Amino acid sequence: MAKTIEVTQSSLPDFEEYANEIFDLWDSKMITNMGIKHRSLELKLLDYLNVKNLTLFSNGHLALEAIIAAFDLHGEVITTPYTFVSTTHAITRNGLTPVFCDINLEDFTMDVDCLEKLITKQTCAIIPVHVYGNVCNVEKIDQIAKKHNIKVIYDAAHSFGVTYKGKGIGSFGDASMFSFHATKVFNTIEGGAVAFKDSELQKTLNGLKNFGITGTETVEYIGGNAKMNEFQAAMGICNLRHIDVNILKRKEIFERYIHNLKDVKGIILPIIQEGVTSNYSYFPVIFKEFTKNRDEIFELLKLNNINSRKYFYPLTSDFSCYKYDSERTPNAKFISERVLTLPLYPSLTMLDVDRICNIILNVGENY
Ligand SMILES: *Cc1c(COP(=O)(O)O)cnc(C)c1O
DSSP: OOOOBOSOOOOOOOHHHHHHHHTTHHHHOOOSSSOHHHHHHHHHHHHHHTOSEEEEESSHHHHHHHHHHHTTOOSEEEEOSSSOTHHHHHHHTTTOEEEEOOBOTTTOSBOHHHHGGGOOTTEEEEEOBOGGGOOOOHHHHHHHHHHHTOEEEEEOTTOTTOEETTEEGGGSSSEEEEEOOTTSSSOSSSOEEEEESOTTHHHHHHHHTBTTEEETTEEOSOOOBOOOOHHHHHHHHHHHHTHHHHHHHHHHHHHHHHHHHTTBTTEEOOOOOTTEEOOOOOEEEEESSOSSOHHHHHHHHHHTTBOOBOTTOSOGGGSTTTOOOGGGSHHHHHHHTTEEEEOOOTTOOHHHHHHHHHHHHHHSOBO
């Protein structure tokens, strides 16, 4: 039996590289509380992500919770159900009410044609998701938000390194959250960041991730603890050295999938949008009118020791803790029931990509 192929694999530097990076921590004995690695990574990311302001967090979820809290919002927040539960949890855990907007069928981001109808007097913010690294319709969202005077916070967890029209993806909206979780394109083991427009927010965000402490004898916010430690930051510094090579490897794998599967009838392959430099974070395939349905393909791949993922299924709105009516977001429901993300990570070999594709090709019908 062929070896198991996982859907993803964490990118790690060579052991020696990481060991060298953390070496001086044994001298300083300062292993957390915004030390030298933390400061260094923050500066490098400001540059790499091409954003004006940025602050690091222990993970992406707490980064999102913190930026929502920083804006001191009340009422309803419009988001999409086609995302990781974290997006909606961050809204709800801030005492806000999520309102689900449908997605479009082209890139699976928020359907801006449905957005404005959902805005009420209670709406205080929009939290769209750059899902799979696909860029939301930032122009239209910006226009609608300005008209109604509401905040825009992007869940950019999938979008590390993505640019749109030459600008870093984190420079759109009022703020963007990035996740540096082990399974993401760039990782700090666990970790995350908020990029934001208004420099005034720096103090609030730093307070929110460090108990509201603003000086040795002053506490100005009721903050929690969401600090990135020095070992996480050191991992980030190492991984950042290899990010461009890793994204290039992802691109080659992505293109191999496209090349192999482009003539298969009844499936929809991911697209790279115009004006976007992608990070090739995922390879979602929609089994629309294929000879077998999504669940059958999932099982067939599993029989061949290949782990794919129904990402995103179920919809956030269908989980027992939310239980919204998913009929209200028919596109999200449709995609969620047919999507399968195929294995994609820098060290996946072309031989493995071909093996995965052949399983699909063998049951499919070609043009
Ligand atoms: C990963 C992810 C998050 C949460 O990030 P963590 O770093 O795991 O806390 C939030 N939203 C989306 C869309 C994600 O994929």
